[in-house]
Amino acid sequence: MRSAVSTFAFRQAACPRRLPTQCSRFASSNAETAQKKTQDALGSAQKTAEKLWESSKKFLGPLGERAGSMLGSYRQPVMYNLSIARELLKQVYVAERLQPPTDLAVVRSAYSTLWSRASSQAYWRGILSSGEWAKVAIYAVEAYGIFKIGEIVGRRSVVGYNLH
Numbered sequence: 001m002r003s004a005v006s007t008f009a010f011r012q013a014a015c016p017r018r019l020p021t022q023c024s025r026f027a028s029s030n031a032e033t034a035q036k037k038t039q040d041a042l043g044s045a046q047k048t049a050e051k052l053w054e055s056s057k058k059f060l061g062p063l064g065e066r067a068g069s070m071l072g073s074y075r076q077p078v079m080y081n082l083s084i085a086r087e088l089l090k091q092v093y094v095a096e097r098l099q100p101p102t103d104l105a106v107v108r109s110a111y112s113t114l115w116s117r118a119s120s121q122a123y124w125r126g127i128l129s130s131g132e133w134a135k136v137a138i139y140a141v142e143a144y145g146i147f148k149i150g151e152i153v154g155r156r157s158v159v160g161y162n163l164h
Contacts, residue, residue: 045087049079 071078092098101107117123127133155161 045080045083046076048086049076049083052079052083 127136152158
């Protein structure tokens, strides 16, 4: 059986000492490269935002000019955030392989499946026995919440309609 001292001495001899100024860097990241990529992404987003702003001004005409003047100094951050959101949504769209339905038959079959399940007592019994009812209940609460938020936005008031 070897002693702990001999094992420690062996490790010290096998591994050369490094000076405190010497650091081992891993190839996973490089600060300069990351900073350059960030600056490139920022520049690209700003160029895209400016293009979007110019096209919206052309499309909206004088109304677009008024909207731009109302934004004031917030125009640049708003346009930047919109372009970042657009790029993020584009990446999600590609990563999830999302695509709009190609024809009306696909939409019709999806809604007919939903309707047949909703009207089938056997489907509801299966959900109750398998424990999936909690997931369905959460989806229902989410849908109801989105509906209520849409009502509030449409009314422009939390409670009731503004009659004045």
